[in-house]
Amino acid sequence: MEAGHSVPKSQPTVKSFAKTAAKGFNVHVNDKYYAAAFLGPSLLILGVFVFYPMVRTLYLSLFLTNNVGRPTVFVGLKNYVSLLTSAAYRASLTATGFYVVGVVVLTLALGILLAQATVQKLAGIQWFRTIFSATMGVSVSVAAIFWLFIFSPSVGLLDQIAAFFHLPVINWLTDPGWAMVAIIVSTVWMNLGFTFLILFGALQMVPPTLYEAADIEGASKRYQFWHVTLPMISPTLFFTATVTLIGAFKSFGLIDLMTAGGPNNATNLMVYQVYKDAFLTGNYGMASAESIILALVIALFTLLQFKFLEKRVTY
């Protein structure tokens, strides 16, 4: 893997120097037309579907909208005030935070476990690698359906096991606390394939000489893990963490299929709240304010990631 810094673009040989100098003007004179043709489509799409809507959302968030969705009454920041003072919305923020932390921590921990388990040399280990990456091929609705069945009362697997051992039956999807657990588990399972692949790749790239040296010094396996493995894969770990984090903030499909934000709004995450206010009750002003808050949170974490990548690229 190359270090990421760019190869100096023009290191002209003596022979070509004269030529480029002669053509120099010529070479770049048409560039702006090419640029228009090459970059134009992308700029247009990003402008219409990414920039304009952000501005428009900001605008809408300052209004009340009528029953066909037109902004009619300017209210300034009142939508934001009523959101941030509403216990229900604060609960939604808390739930999102809880969910995001749960998903990130568990995804990374299990991802490392799986990756560690498969770097060892054993006959047939290739099979396990394939199996561990399998959930990458699972889309959100398939994951939701598989887990919905596992969690479903009386017919689902978990309740059957509980019944078999005479354990108390847990109402996975109707008890607020357990419903959150259920969606975290499902999300983590869905994320694992991708996380495993990336962390496995990082582990493979740790130079074996480091472990050999540690072995000679008599360091325990646990010591090696904390002081050799983790520091070596920490950049990848950070990358995976931010990707998982941002993904978790945007979660919608699993929530929609498994709990619809319930019970008692326990799994009413930020995007679901936007959906409900905009596309169920037509409350576009409020939903726009919620969108802006969501965008701010995600932008913050993306920025963090950029800052980090920048550092990586330059060292």
Added chain:
Amino acid sequence: MMSLTKTHKSLRYLGLGLLALLILGPFILGFWTSLMPTADIAKGILISSHLSLANYVDAVQQTAILRYLVNSLVISTLTMLAQVLFCSLGAYTFVFLKFKGRDFLFYVILATMMLPFEAEVIPNFATVRFLNLLNHYAVMVIPFLTSAFGIFMLRQAFRQIPGELKEAADIEGLNHWQFYWRVALPYARISIFTLAAYSFLESWNQYLWPMLTTFSDKFRPVQDGLRQLQSQETFNNWGMIQASAVIVVIPTLLVLFVGQHYFKNGLNEGATK
């Protein structure tokens, strides 16, 4: 590693086996119940002797599951092709073309990566409604013709192209189109493949946007198709729903297994770059 004793080794396999069961459990259960009669599932029986493919026949005949698959295939393929084209052209601009405001534009595009689509659905819905694109393949392709992430990634790849190549091309009198097509694209093919795979999967997994913008089975992609099946079954026809989910998951699983190396290499390249 030769010093591993036999028990030690079997312990490791046991551990790996348990982890594999954890990962595969939901697949196995889904697949198993898709072969069982719904009546047995409803009674809470998990070991049935009446296994058959009846649920699959039902799913194919009574639901539009295949249509959903075709729709997803069309949408994802179009999105993938478009993203490869427009992202590579955009990336090319930032590496090989010189014009005023280039760097500014690059930061503008980089900035769009911070804006989540989920937070922009309200005006975007209004836009596609205004363009009369609702309930059509176009509505699920046009907003995703390009991506800031793709431009960023391919820009990194194009920057690895040695300067001498460009010089030589200039001498030969290749114009930018020719250089783009004959040199830049082939040179960055690994990154192109990765972007293709990434954009395809991204499009395949879209859930919220198609749910808001499609209103008939003719255009509904597979994720929302499954939602549709799940919400119109009031009788808990678990067998058929599981069969539909299996039908949906098998193509992606197969592609994943065969194309594993692409993914692994491409992803790691993206992750560590």
Added chain:
Amino acid sequence: MRRIRNWERWGLAGLCLIIVAAIGLGWATHQRATTAQANTRTKVVFWHEMTGPAQQELLTLVKNFNHSQTKYEVVPEFEGNYNEAVQKIIDTHGTDASPAVFQSMDISTSQLHHTGYTTPVQKFIDEDHYPVQKIASGARAFYANKGVQLSMPFNTSQPVLYYNATLLKKYGITPPPVNPSYQDITRVATQLMTRSHKKVQGITVEIYGWLFEQFLANSGESLANREDGHAGTPTAVNFTGPAAVQTMQWIQTNLKRGSFVNYGAGANAVNNETASFLSGRLGMFLQSSATIGQLTKGNPDKLGITYYPHPDGQKANGVAIGGASLWISNDKTTHVQRGAWDFIKYLLTAKNQAAWQVATGYLALNKDSQKEPELQALYQKLPATKVPGEQLRAATPNNTNSGIFLQGLIQARILTQTAMEQIYQGSDPQKALATAQKSMNSYISNNNRSNGYS
């Protein structure tokens, strides 16, 4: 980095090809099956929200309609649940994606009327001199405004209580009376729990705003001010009246005792309570009469049905009808609108309404349907199926049991459902309902302001 081997490349390409071919083939056969009669007929897109047996019956009716004439082809599309559909209808209006005729739930009437996006069916009733008096007047009145029929009632149900008569007999429990009070229900539920040693759960009351509204209606308490909106645009709601609080306390107390059980909210709750009831693990539940179709099909146990329960120590005020009506969009050509109307007329014939009630449990709205042999046979076989119709006739219509004319009732349902969830989990009923009421009132005042009603 390892180079990609040649065989892998070919393997991947080949696999993709096979998958594409397989899907394409499957699709081609599917297409042939569905578009057997692609032709020059005018397409009339019909959006509905029916699921399960009701959907099957509705699709049969659509097919029969398409066979019955050659001018129009009705294209049915399922659009999710009632809540989802309303906003979809409003959001797509004026585009190619919008429906020509659509089904929308009872409580969306005020909102849809105010958008001005529909052609009142009164126009076609007048043009055709359609004998509208054949259609049940209570149902018609629900969807009319100032003498103008806005939409045509279609699937009309009553909330009722279901019990498993076989199970009650097995444990020697006297069934609840036909018009039960809360006390009657508590008794049966408790007996079921104790006599079955907790093998059978007593009753579940789904976390559903509709059921909450019906508890208020049946006790004669208004949910919105200005006579539930019948006397003008409401400015506030009342979720904290004595009947609301008392009912919620009743459910909460019994949930704590274990004789009531919580199955949650939404489609999953309905699926699960139905499955449990049919497998004999749940003795009673409250639900729409539209569930009868599912509960009679292949159910070995005897089904019992009673009126919706009312508070102790007072007479039942009667419940409102539930269900939905059919609307005609005004963004389509007159020809298409005419096709939509022909389809509505077809659905409301005596024969089709009778078949509809037999298959689903929704009440037949055409007065002549009662004479249809199909319906007569059902009454003979399962006398309990007469109960919902009797309940409707037993109630004297007044402002608290004739629906609520309030825009934003979907929001109200979301809020009351959240309150119910909290109460079921043990929160103080008064407090939970007060929170919901506060949110709803602020929603109403915003809504009234943005639409210029105040």
